[in-house]
Amino acid sequence: LPIDPRIGRMIFAADEEDALREILIIAGALEIQDPRERPREQQEKADEKHAPFLDENSDFMSYLKLWDFWQNLKDKTSRNQLRKACRENFLSYNRMREWSDVYVQLLQLVKGQSLEVKKRRDDYDAIHRSVLTGLLYGVAQKEETGNEYRSTNSGKFVLWPGSGLKKKPAWAVGAERLE
Numbered sequence: 082l083p084i085d086p087r088i089g090r091m092i093f094a095a096d097e098e099d100a101l102r103e104i105l106i107i108a109g110a111l112e113i114q115d116p117r118e119r120p121r122e123q124q125e126k127a128d129e130k131h132a133p134f135l136d137e138n139s140d141f142m143s144y145l146k147l148w149d150f151w152q153n154l155k156d157k158t159s160r161n162q163l164r165k166a167c168r169e170n171f172l173s174y175n176r177m178r179e180w181s182d183v184y185v186q187l188l189q190l191v192k193g194q195s196l197e198v199k200k201r202r203d204d205y206d207a208i209h210r211s212v213l214t215g216l217l218y219g220v221a222q223k224e225e226t227g228n229e230y231r232s233t234n235s236g237k238f239v240l241w242p243g244s245g246l247k248k249k250p251a252w253a254v255g256a257e258r259l260e
Contacts, residue, residue, distance in 0.1 A: 082190055088112065091215035092187070096196045098207035103145060105191065105198070107212065109184035110144045111256050116176035117147070119243055127171040128243060135245025138205070141212055141256075143245050145203060151177050212254065219255035230255075 082089040088108045095104030110116075117134075119127045134150060136142035154166050167174040191198060213220070221230035221238065229237045230253055238255060240246060246253075 082194070084187070084190070085112070087215035087218075089215075091211050092191060092196075094214040095207075095211035096191075098204070098211050099199060099202065100204055100207040100211050101191065101196060101198050102201045103203060103208050104211050105184055105187045106148045107141055107144050107208070108187055109180050110148075112183050113176055113179045114173075116173045116180060117243065118171045118173055120171075123171070124242075130170045131243060137245055137247040139209065140241075140244050140246065141208060142203070142205065145201075147172075148180075151181070155181075209254075212256075216254050216256055219253075221253050221255060223249060223251050223253070 082092065088111065091104055091108055092101065095101045117127070117131055119131075134143050134147040136146060150170075151172075154163055158166065164174045166172075167177060188198060218233060221232040223230050224237075228239050228249060230239070231237055232255070240249065240253065
């Protein structure tokens with residue numbers, strides 16, 4: 082596939098796991114800048130608006146909730162109302178549209194490879210096995226003390242403050258790192 086090899090690997094694994102539609106949504110989100118906005122002066126308000134999209138066990142599953150919210154809005158509102166809803170929910174309208182465009186492009190690519198995109202099942206394990214195949218570099222173990230994680234390349238990181246994870250898991254898979 083003419084895409085980032087990590088994303089391509091996730092897509093082929095998702096085909097084997099019957100989680101292709103879900104992974105195409107997640108892959109689309111990983112290919113763009115995060116559409117959730119969290120302005121420094123309004124972080125608490127933004128976190129409150131983002132709360133319905135969060136999954137307490139997986140930020141990857143949160144993408145599916147956010148996608149469903151967007152699709153529902155797109156189907157029921159005008160473009161102006163959609164822009165307003167994005168502003169009110171601290172979402173970038175342009176990035177949400179970009180995500181939709183990337184999803185459609187990925188969908189066309191996999192159909193060109195004769196992969197079958199089945200109905201969504203939102204199977205937690207299948208989705209995460211698929212994600213893991215492309216993000217092995219992001220696997221990290223929590224340090225015994227503090228909130229830091231040590232990754233496979235001896236790097237250290239902490240989880241994003243907007244993460245929906247309630248408990249800090251012993252192991253985590255990160256899709257992106259920012260300094």
